Amino acid sequence: MNSLFAVARQLQDFCEARDWRFCFIGGIAVQRWAEPRVTDDADLTLLTGFGGEEKFVDDLLTWLHVREPGGREFALRHRVLLAQSIDGIPLDIALGALPFEESAVDRARDEELLPGLWLRLCTAEDLIVFKAFAGRAVDWRDIEMTIVRQGEGALDWTYIERSLLPLVKLKDKPETLGQLNDLRRSLREL
Numbered sequence: 001m002n003s004l005f006a007v008a009r010q011l012q013d014f015c016e017a018r019d020w021r022f023c024f025i026g027g028i029a030v031q032r033w034a035e036p037r038v039t040d041d042a043d044l045t046l047l048t049g050f051g052g053e054e055k056f057v058d059d060l061l062t063w064l065h066v067r068e069p070g071g072r073e074f075a076l077r078h079r080v081l082l083a084q085s086i087d088g089i090p091l092d093i094a095l096g097a098l099p100f101e102e103s104a105v106d107r108a109r110d111e112e113l114l115p116g117l118w119l120r121l122c123t124a125e126d127l128i129v130f131k132a133f134a135g136r137a138v139d140w141r142d143i144e145m146t147i148v149r150q151g152e153g154a155l156d157w158t159y160i161e162r163s164l165l166p167l168v169k170l171k172d173k174p175e176t177l178g179q180l181n182d183l184r185r186s187l188r189e190l
Contacts, residue, residue: 004028005117007089008042012119014063020056021047023108023122025130026092032111033124034145041090045122047105048095056095057081064091100129100163124150129163132176140183147187157184 008028015022027039048056057075064083066072067090075081081093096105104126110118122130124146131139131146147155161177168176 003087004040004042004089005114005119007085007087007091008119009117010085011042011044011091014060015044015046018059021102021105023105023120023126025094025104025122025127028113028119029121029127030142030146031113032121033127034142034149037142041092043092043094045094045096045101045105047102048097050097053079053095060093098167100167103163104130125156125160126163128155128160128180129167132164132180133167133171135173135176140179143180144183144187147184152184152187 005028008024012022012024022044024042024044026041026043027037028042030037030039046056053076057072060081060083061072064081064085066075067082067084068074071082075093075095079095079097081091081095083091083093085091094101096102104122107123107126108120109123111121112118128143128146131143160180164177164180168174
């Protein structure tokens with residue numbers, strides 16, 4: 001098992017031992033739902049709610065290290081702990097509290113990524129929402145490959161659009177929905 005997946009499994013065990021609600025998103029979920037690609041970090045959404053995030057961050061920092069000085073304060077201010085394992089594997093842990101994050105965690109399921117390695121991943125639909133919200137070029141490529149690999153008809157587009165709408169309003173990026181629909185149309189035309 002490669003070291004990234006081993007550390008991801010350790011992070012999952014750490015969260016499960018505390019009965020925390022979480023799921024892996026980002027590159028690790030891409031390995032299952034889209035086209036596997038090289039990724040050097042693990043992204044996790046951890047439901048903390050609003051208020052009390054210090055308890056989660058401080059507990060995580062008994063095992064992990066911040067990647068930059070002031071990382072604890074950064075996490076509490078920006079709602080993402082930029083950490084690393086003892087052997088230097090980057091771990092980005094989003095402190096989730098939004099209704100969509102709660103839904104994604106509730107819908108998450110254990111998936112076997114390698115023989116005997118099961119990780120709790122967001123669904124393909126939730127991966128599309130996370131990726132569209134992030135909106136980088138690599139995210140759009142991951143969305144495209146998720147649609148191709150899963151098949152457009154197998155995805156719950158009503159859920160995707162309903163989940164993405166409040167996030168694009170929050171980010172003031174209404175064009176994101178149009179970009180997603182344009183991508184779907186272009187894939188149908190292939």
